[in-house]
Amino acid sequence: MDDIIGKILISEDDIKQRVAELGAEISRDYKGRQPILVNILKGGIIFLSDLVRQLEVLHEIDFMSVSSYESQTESTGVVRILADLNINIEGKDVIIVEDIVDSGLTLDYIRHILLARRPKSMTICTLLDKTATRKIEVPLDYVGFEIPDEFVIGYGLDYMQKYRNLPYVAVLKPGG
Ligand code: 5GP
Numbered sequence: 001m002d003d004i005i006g007k008i009l010i011s012e013d014d015i016k017q018r019v020a021e022l023g024a025e026i027s028r029d030y031k032g033r034q035p036i037l038v039n040i041l042k043g044g045i046i047f048l049s050d051l052v053r054q055l056e057v058l059h060e061i062d063f064m065s066v067s068s069y070e071s072q073t074e075s076t077g078v079v080r081i082l083a084d085l086n087i088n089i090e091g092k093d094v095i096i097v098e099d100i101v102d103s104g105l106t107l108d109y110i111r112h113i114l115l116a117r118r119p120k121s122m123t124i125c126t127l128l129d130k131t132a133t134r135k136i137e138v139p140l141d142y143v144g145f146e147i148p149d150e151f152v153i154g155y156g157l158d159y160m161q162k163y164r165n166l167p168y169v170a171v172l173k174p175g176g
Contacts, residue, residue, distance in 0.1 A: 004159060005166070006173035010145055015127075015155060015168065018144045019047070022125065023054020026095065026142060034058045035093040038085065040110060041065040043099030046156035046164065047127045047144075051097065062087045068106055079109050094119040095142075099156050100128040103135040111138065128152065128169065145169075 026035075034057065039048045041063050052061060065083035094114060101107055107124065115122060125142035132149045147169075153159045154166030 004163065004173055005153070006171035008168050008170045009147060009150070009152060010155075010169040012167040015144075016050075019050045019127075020054050022142050022144060023051055023056075026051075026125065027054075027056040030057045030059075030093065030095075032057075033093050034060070035095050036087055036089060037061045037095050037097050038089075038114070039063050039097045040106075041083075042164070043156045043158065044097050044127070047099055048097045051125070060087060064110070066106070066110065079106055081113070089114065089117050089119045091118070091120050094122045096122065096124045098124065098126040100130065100152070101126045101138060101140065102130045102133050104138040105136055107138050108136045127155070128157075 037048060037052065037059055039045060039061065042065075048061065052059065062085045063083070064081065064085055066079040066081055068079045096107070096111065096114070098107060101124075111122070111124070123141035124139065126140055127144040129140060129143045129146045130149055131146055151159075151172045152169050153163040153172050154169045156164050157169065158164050159172055
């Protein structure tokens with residue numbers, strides 16, 4: 001396992017503190033409302049489960065599963081919905097909760113699919129933001145950490161479906 005895990009970019013303590021701050025900020029902004037937190041499986045589940053325990057407003061959670069059509073290793077931004085939301089979001093306050101925004105293509109596509117369902121409002125909360133690799137501007141309302149253009153694992157983020165359980169965010173070791 002150590003062959004794969006490179007430098008720790010964000011420690012467990014730093015994540016904990018930042019998630020608490022985001023929870024407090026969202027609770028303040030959504031006071032008196034009952035948002036639906038929409039999570040795109042699977043990377044964001046650890047973040048979502050920690051985040052909701054910091055919320056002081058009533059809320060619901062729901063999930064979507066998508067697969068992106070990829071060209072080589074690049075995300076094309078065209079996604080197929082594998083599992084859709086159970087909740088009808090029309091007229092509701094929606095918060096999309098993501099693990100990481102890279103090119104932004106996937107999130108932009110999902111955002112438009114959900115906006116077509118006419119929610120009352122929509123915001124986006126991401127734990128990690130790779131600003132340097134953005135290809136399309138996506139409005140990010142809540143950002144945990146800005147990170148450099150490195151492939152990261154842990155805290156929900158995988159390498160070949162593994163290492164999601166690491167309590168910190170680390171860089172994948174080159175050639176590991
Ligand atoms: P985008 O369409 O923004 O380029 O792709 C976003 C998706 O790519 C994320 O939801 C995530 O699944 C994956 N991704 C992007 N960067 C990383 C990374 O550094 N590590 C991991 N594990 N996944 C990433």
